[in-house]
Structures are given as structure tokens and as C-alpha cells.
Amino acid sequence: MIRMTAEPLLSIRDLSVRFRLPEGEAVAVDGVSLDLMPGEVLGIVGESGSGKSQILYAMMGLLASNGRAGGQVRFQGQDLLSLPPRALDRVRGQSLSMIFQDPMTSLNPFMRVGDQLAETLRVHQGLSRDAAWKAAVAMLDRVRIPDAASRARRYPHEFSGGMRQRVMIAMALLAKPRLLLADEPTTALDVTIQAQVLDLMAELARETGTSIILVTHDLGVVARLCDRVVVLYGGRVMEEARTETLFDNAAHPYTRGLLAAMPRLEAPLTPRLGTIPGTPRSGGGDVSGCPFAPRCPDRIDICTKARPPMRITGEGRRAACHLVEEAQ
Amino acid sequence: MIRFVVKRLWNGALTLAALVTLTFFVMRLAPGGPFSKNRKLSPEVIANIEATYHLDEPLWMQFGRFVWGLLRLDLGPSTRFRDYSVGDIIASGLPYSLTIGFWAVIVATTVGIALGVAGALRRNGFTDYAAGTIGVIGIAIPIFVIGPVMQAVFALKLSWVPVGGWNDGWRSLILPVIVLSLPNIAYISRLTRTSMIETMRENYVRTARAKGIGEWRTIWRHTLKGTLLPVIAYLGPATAAIITGSILIETIFALPGIGRHFVDAALNRDYPLVMGITLLYGGLLILFNIATDLVRAWLDPRLRHDG
Numbered sequence: 001m002i003r004m005t006a007e008p009l010l011s012i013r014d015l016s017v018r019f020r021l022p023e024g025e026a027v028a029v030d031g032v033s034l035d036l037m038p039g040e041v042l043g044i045v046g047e048s049g050s051g052k053s054q055i056l057y058a059m060m061g062l063l064a065s066n067g068r069a070g071g072q073v074r075f076q077g078q079d080l081l082s083l084p085p086r087a088l089d090r091v092r093g094q095s096l097s098m099i100f101q102d103p104m105t106s107l108n109p110f111m112r113v114g115d116q117l118a119e120t121l122r123v124h125q126g127l128s129r130d131a132a133w134k135a136a137v138a139m140l141d142r143v144r145i146p147d148a149a150s151r152a153r154r155y156p157h158e159f160s161g162g163m164r165q166r167v168m169i170a171m172a173l174l175a176k177p178r179l180l181l182a183d184e185p186t187t188a189l190d191v192t193i194q195a196q197v198l199d200l201m202a203e204l205a206r207e208t209g210t211s212i213i214l215v216t217h218d219l220g221v222v223a224r225l226c227d228r229v230v231v232l233y234g235g236r237v238m239e240e241a242r243t244e245t246l247f248d249n250a251a252h253p254y255t256r257g258l259l260a261a262m263p264r265l266e267a268p269l270t271p272r273l274g275t276i277p278g279t280p281r282s283g284g285g286d287v288s289g290c291p292f293a294p295r296c297p298d299r300i301d302i303c304t305k306a307r308p309p310m311r312i313t314g315e316g317r318r319a320a321c322h323l324v325e326e327a328q
Numbered sequence: 329m330i331r332f333v334v335k336r337l338w339n340g341a342l343t344l345a346a347l348v349t350l351t352f353f354v355m356r357l358a359p360g361g362p363f364s365k366n367r368k369l370s371p372e373v374i375a376n377i378e379a380t381y382h383l384d385e386p387l388w389m390q391f392g393r394f395v396w397g398l399l400r401l402d403l404g405p406s407t408r409f410r411d412y413s414v415g416d417i418i419a420s421g422l423p424y425s426l427t428i429g430f431w432a433v434i435v436a437t438t439v440g441i442a443l444g445v446a447g448a449l450r451r452n453g454f455t456d457y458a459a460g461t462i463g464v465i466g467i468a469i470p471i472f473v474i475g476p477v478m479q480a481v482f483a484l485k486l487s488w489v490p491v492g493g494w495n496d497g498w499r500s501l502i503l504p505v506i507v508l509s510l511p512n513i514a515y516i517s518r519l520t521r522t523s524m525i526e527t528m529r530e531n532y533v534r535t536a537r538a539k540g541i542g543e544w545r546t547i548w549r550h551t552l553k554g555t556l557l558p559v560i561a562y563l564g565p566a567t568a569a570i571i572t573g574s575i576l577i578e579t580i581f582a583l584p585g586i587g588r589h590f591v592d593a594a595l596n597r598d599y600p601l602v603m604g605i606t607l608l609y610g611g612l613l614i615l616f617n618i619a620t621d622l623v624r625a626w627l628d629p630r631l632r633h634d635g
Contacts, residue, residue, distance in 0.1 A: 060538055085543065092540030100538075105531040109630055110553040119549070123541045155629040171539070 008035040009178060009211055015071040017054045017063065017235075028054040030235035031071070036179070041202065041212045043226035043243070045219065045258070047280045051235035052215045053101075056181045060098055061088050076178065094124045097172040098181040099201070102188045103164035107156035114140070114152030117171050124175055135174065143170040143200060162193040169201050176208045183215050198225055219262050223247060228316070231255050233280075234291025237310070239319040251319040253298045290321070298323055336621065340614035344607070348398075351606045352391055355599055362407035362597045381407055394603065403607075404600040408593070414604035421573070421586030422608075424494065428585065429571030431505045436512035436570075437563060443513070444520020445555070449547070451525070459517050466514025475507045475580040492582035504581045508574060512566060520559050527554035553627050560627070564620030568612040 017029035029051040036042050046052045058069035059080055073080040076095060080088065092098075100106040108116055117136035121127045127135065133152070140148035143166040156164055165185060172180055185201065186194040202225050205212050214226060222229055222243060229246050231239045231254065239252040250256045260274030278295035290296070293303040302322050311326045312318050363369075363377055378384040382393055397404055403414035443459035450456055482503065483491040489503050490496045527533065528551055536550040573587025586605070593601035625631040 062534055062537060089540040089542050092538055094540060098538045100531060100535060102531060106535045108532040108536065108550055110628060111549070119541060119545075120539050123539075123545065157630045168535075171535075 006037055009038045009040075009075070010036040010213075011072075011074045012055070012059075013072040013074070015055060015058060015069065015073060017051065017058050017067055017069050019064070020066045020068075028067075028235055029058065029069075032232070032235070032237055034230055034237070034240070036211055036213065038178070039206075039209055039211055040228065041205075041214060041226050043222040043229040044213060044215045044232055045217065045222055045229055046232035047217055049280050050232045052217075052232050053183050055232075056098060056183050056213065056215055059181065060092060060096070061085075062098075090124075093120050093177075094175050095178045096181070097175065097177040097179075099165070099168050099172050099183065099185045101184040103161055103168055104188065106168060107164055109156055111155070112153055113156060113159070113167055117152075117167075117174055120171065120174055136170075139170040139174050140167065142204065143167070145170075161189055162197060165189060165197050166200065169197070169204065173204050173208060173210065177210055179211045179213070180205055181213050181215075184217070185214075186221065187216075187218075194221075195224070219247075219258060231258070236291055237318075237320060238292065239317075239321075241314075241317045245314075245317060251313055251317065251324050252321050253296050253323070254292045257295075257297075332625075333618070333622070336618045340618060343614055344610050347610045348603065348607060349391075352394060352603060353387070355594075355597070355602055356387060356390075358597070360597055362599060381405075398607075403604045406598055406601045408596045408598040408601065414600045417589065417601060418586055418604055418608060421584055421589065424583055425573030425578075425585035425587055426571050428501060428504050428508060428577070428583070429567075429573065431501060432508040432512070433563075433567050433570050435505060436509040436516055439509070440513045440516025441520050441556075441559065443517035444559075445524060447517065447521040448524035448528070448555075456521075459521070463514040463518045466510045466512075467518075471507055471511070471574070471576045472580065474510060475503075475577070478503055478507060479580070492580070494583060500581075504577050504583060507580070508570065508577050512570065515566075516559060516562065519562055520555060523558045524551060524555040527551045530554060557624060557628060560620055560623050564616040565613060568609065568616040572609050572612060 012032060012034050015029055015032045016027065019026045019028060032051075032055060034042070044052045044055065054063070054067070057063050057067075059073050059075075061080070061083075063069060069081050071081065075091070078087070078091070080091065080096075083091070107113070114133055114136045117139060118127075118129070118132035121132040121135055122129070125132075137148050137152050140152055145151050145163060145166060151159075156167070159167060165188075168185075180201075182201065186197055189197060198221060202212070204210075212225075214221070216222060226243050228242050229240065230237055231246075231252065233254050238254050239246070239250065241251070246255065247259065250259055254276075257274070257276040261276060263273055276295055277297075289302075289304040289306060290308050293299050296303060300322065306322070308320045308322045310318050310320045311324055313324055313326065361383060362381070363374065369377075375384070382390060385393070394404075401415075405413050406417055409417060443455070443462065447456035447459040479491050482488050489499050492500075492503075494500050528547075533546065533550050533554075536546045541549075573585040573590070575587045575591050577583065578585045578587045586608075589601060589605055590609075592598075593605055621631075
């Protein structure tokens with residue numbers, strides 16, 4: 001675990017997410033622990049099915065009806081997982097908010113955009129219709145929706161994908177939350193506007209002192225925005241490090257594989273991009289060894305038999321790999 | 329909005345014209361005529377009758393005559409009920425069918441939607457199973473079984489309501505309205521339940537939950553419209569069908585509505601009456617479809633701009 005002097009804003013301890021399925025139980029998240037400091041931007045990286053989004057859904061109480069979360073999520077002195085619905089609703093949308101992956105379907109098509117924003121303030125802060133509307137328009141203006149006052153009267157289908165995601169960002173940051181959860185916020189957007197939307201999100205979060213957990217499979221996005229990165233595979237934390245450390249000197253073979261699979265401008269032009277052989281493990285039952293072992297180029301005997309312990313490998317660094325040495 | 333309505337009305341008129349033309353010729357293609365089932369008549373008498381009703385003219389002339397009458401709102405005399413015009417027959421039966429149909433639609437809509445919503449909110453709970461049972465019963469057991477059973481229990485055994493007829497004011501309405509609405513309650517409640525469960529899985533409902541606005545507000549403000557859209561699409565045409573009467577209901581409860589004419593007129597080859605009833609039902613169907621589109625556009629802004 002990372003030791004810092006300040007009190008973390010969020011600490012997740014041994015979080016697990018399981019789904020009941022007709023063919024048995026699937027483990028999506030398996031014993032994940034992490035801390036987040038106020039104002040920090042943390043990236044959670046992993047491929048599809050690594051459980052990264054489910055961590056956010058578990059925190060928000062938005063798991064599918066057949067999903068169960070275990071462990072602890074301490075946020076502002078409360079365990080989010082054991083809060084009764086009403087108490088959770090006082091946290092969600094107020095001090096904890098979320099941006100979703102698909103802006104095309106995440107806004108209510110039957111409701112004016114301004115009303116969808118204003119609703120949050122009316123419910124949480126008891127603002128009058130007028131005051132909430134004015135605040136909504138002001139926020140739309142801050143996410144650079146042109147002509148916000150008249151745009152607020154429009155419906156989501158009259159906005160482009162990038163604009164809708166900016167509306168989502170406005171909605172999420174409206175109540176100045178302490179923590180913003182962003183679930184692949186730019187995956188569904190045009191490459192040309194991805195950076196724009198991300199920068200806007202980061203900039204506004206910085207202004208309000210909001211911490212961010214950014215879930216993504218895009219290491220470029222991580223490099224651009226995140227202070228620290230957690231690498232996830234098969235529902236488990238593989239490695240955690242400060243962003244620059246991770247890119248310069250990854251400890252875990254999986255992280256090295258991910259980095260090798262990333263196209264780089266400065267690298268010599270080779271005919272093919274690096275790949276990790278095999279297919280990603282999709283959450284089945286419990287695995288006894290390391291979930292990455294079947295695909296790992298550095299695998300040794302013990303990897304398939306014993307679960308690698310989480311080792312602190314340096315200042316703010318940890319990795320779960322049998323080949324990694326504990327720092328002295 | 330006005331352009332949208334005018335355009336739809338114009339399209340509706342064209343549809344109705346096509347429907348009427350088709351019905352006119354198909355009806356005459358069928359073997360036999362309005363008087364072929366009467367006892368043997370002498371050729372002179374037949375010629376006389378045919379001349380009276382213009383059945384001796386070529387088809388295109390008959391059609392022209394019919395269209396000319398239609399433009400003057402005159403559908404001509406019934407060939408079966410000789411002393412009555414088609415207009416008289418429809419005018420005498422329609423109020424009964426409309427009254428029963430109106431209440432049946434009201435009951436079916438409110439009860440159906442309420443049961444569907446309750447079932448979707450407490451999935452697999454008691455209400456859901458109760459609503460599901462009513463649904464299966466309402467769809468599976470035909471009216472001609474439910475009707476007499478209810479008459480036997482509530483009219484004959486318990487004497488709460490009259491067996492049939494139209495002489496006891498609102499009490500005469502109770503059984504026919506219940507029996508007529510039952511299959512629709514069943515269908516609407518199933519439709520509402522499915523639609524609501526689907527809507528609750530929408531991403532935007534998840535967004536509403538994430539806003540922490542509370543379960544009740546999430547359902548009321550963010551799920552209801554999406555739930556009702558398919559229900560309203562069903563209600564439009566169903567209303568046209570229900571208020572134009574049902575031969576089964578009218579036969580079982582001895583009511584003087586127009587439902588029975590739907591079947592009788594065709595069997596008797598009562599050409600003018602068939603045309604009149606086709607016009608009535610077709611016209612209502614088109615009107616209710618337009619009304620449905622308007623309500624849907626009012627609910628869903630995405631439907632507003634494509635006229």
C-alpha cells in the first residue's frame with residue numbers, strides 16, 4: 001500500500017465484484033486495494049474485461065442486479081458499500097459523480113439538457129427552478145457549449161457526441177464534487193476531439209479541486225492526464241506506480257507488454273506493433289496463480305501455482321509478480 | 329406542428345380512399361349478391377330489385393354512383409334493412425358501442441399501465457405474479473367464455489348487475505366494460521411491464537441514478553416517458569377497434585351496438601352497409617393513428633422534426 005502523510009480522500013480495501021450467472025459465479029474484481037489523495041488524478045488501465053469499469057460501478061452502487069460488491073470503499077469517512085440507499089444518494093451527484101462511456105445514450109432523450117443539469121442542483125442543494133437553471137447555463141458555458149443559454153433549452157439529440165460528453169462533464173462537475181469517476185469518457189468520441197474533451201475535464205476538475213479516477217485502456221490518455229496509474233488484469237492489481245515511472249521502468253511483465261503494444265512516434269518504424277500473445281482472461285472462477293501467467297513471456301513454475309503477493313518495490317510503487325523484488 | 333397534422337390528414341384521406349376502393353371491388357368479386365339468398369324469385373322481380381339498387385349497371389358506374397353519394401355524405405339505403413339508410417343504422421348503434429368502448433379503453437389503460445408498472449418495479453413479487461396471472465387469463469380465455477361465466481356468477485347468482493340489455497343505466501355497463509377491457513388490460517400490462525424493465529436498463533436511467541436524485545424521482549422523471557411510448561403506439565389502433573364495438577360482447581350482453589353489423593353486413597352482402605362500416609372503422613383507425621403520432625411526438629422530442 002502507498003504510504004503518504006496526508007489523509008487519502010478515498011481508500012478502497014480488498015474490493016471484490018462478483019456476478020451470479022446461470023453457469024456459476026464470475027469474479028470481475030478480485031481483491032483490489034488503492035488510495036487516492038485529494039486533487040490527484042489516478043488512472044486505472046486494463047483491457048476489456050479486466051474489471052476496471054466495475055470498480056467504478058461498485059463505488060456508485062450501480063452494479064447490475066446480479067452483481068455483488070465486497071470489501072470496503074471508504075470515502076469521506078463513510079463506507080460507500082454499506083450505505084443505505086438514501087445516504088448513498090446524498091453522496092452520489094453531490095460529492096461523488098461519474099461520467100460514462102457512451103455520451104450518445106447517457107443523457108435522457110426526453111428532457112431538455114438544461115433541466116437535466118438543473119435537476120441535480122434542485123435535489124441536492126434545494127435551489128429554486130430559476131437559480132438552478134442559471135447555474136446550469138453557466139456550467140454549460142464553462143464546458144464551452146456555444147450559446148449556452150439557448151442550447152440549454154435543446155434536447156440531447158440536437159447535440160454532437162463531443163458536445164454531449166461535455167454536457168455530461170458539466171453535469172458531473174456542477175455540484176463541485178470531491179471525486180469524479182470517468183469511465184472511458186472519450187472511447188466513443190472522434191479521435192480529433194478526444195484530447196480536447198479530456199483536457200477540458202482535467203482543467204475544470206483542477207479548478208474545483210476535484211480528484212479524478214480515470215478508467216481507460218488508452219495509455220496515451222494516461223500519459224496525458226494521470227499522476228498515478230494502477231494496472232489491472234483479470235480483476236487484480238498487477239502494478240501501481242507514478243505515471244512517468246511506469247512508462248520509463250515498468251516492473252510487471254504485463255505492463256511491459258502493454259507498453260510494447262503502444263505505437264510511438266519516436267520509435268523506429270517496424271512492420272508490426274508489439275502484441276501480447278493469447279486472449280484476455282474473462283472473469284471466471286478464482287484462479288490459484290497469477291491471472292496473467294498463461295500469457296506471460298517470463299513465466300516460471302510458481303506463477304501458475306501460487307498467487308503472487310503484492311510487493312512494495314519503491315516509493316509509491318507496488319507490483320504483484322513473483323519475479324519482482326521487494327524494496328529494502 | 330400544423331403542417332405535420334395537415335400532411336398526416338391528407339395521407340390518411342388517401343389511405344381511406346384506397347381502402348374504400350379496394351373494399352368496393354373485392355366485395356363485388358365475391359360470389360353471390362345482396363338478394364341471392366332469398367327464396368326463388370321470378371326473373372322480372374329480380375330485374376326490378378336490381379334496377380332499384382342499380383345493381384344492373386356496370387361496375388364502374390356503380391362505383392361512380394357510390395363516390396358521388398359519399399361526397400354528399402349519403403351512403404344510400406341498406407339492402408338488408410330496407411327502410412333504413414346506412415347512416416341511420418350506424419347512427420342508431422354507434423352511441424352504445426362508443427359508450428362501452430370509451431369506458432373499456434379508460435379501464436384497460438389505467439388498470440393495465442398500473443399493473444405493468446407495479447410488476448416492473450417489484451419484479452417477481454406478489455403484484456407481478458398477480459398481474460401475470462391476469463395477463464395469461466385475459467389473453468388465453470376468450471370473451472365468449474369469460475362473458476357467460478361472469479353473467480352466471482355476478483348477474484344470476486349474486487344479482488349484483490343485470491345479465492344484459494341497456495335498461496339499468498350505468499349498471500348495465502359494468503359487465504360488458506369489464507369483459508371488453510380484460511384482454512386489453514392483459515395486453516397493456518404485459519407491454520408496460522416489458523417496456524419499463526427495458527427502459528430501466530437504459531444508460532440514461534443509470535445516469536439519473538448516478539445523480540443521486542432518489543429512486544422515486546428516477547422512475548417518475550426518467551423512466552416513465554420511455555415506458556409509455558410503445559404502450560401509446562398500441563393504444564391508438566386498439567382504441568379504434570374497441571370503440572367500434574365487438575360482435576361477441578354485443579351478442580353476449582344483448583346490446584344494440586354496431587359491432588354485429590361488421591360481420592352481418594358482410595355475410596348478407598349488404599354492399600352499402602359494408603362500405604359504411606369500412607369507412608367508419610377505417611376513418612377512426614386513421615384518426616387514432618394520427619392522434620397516437622401526435623401524443624408520441626409530444627412525449628418524444630426526437631419525433632418532432634421529421635414530418
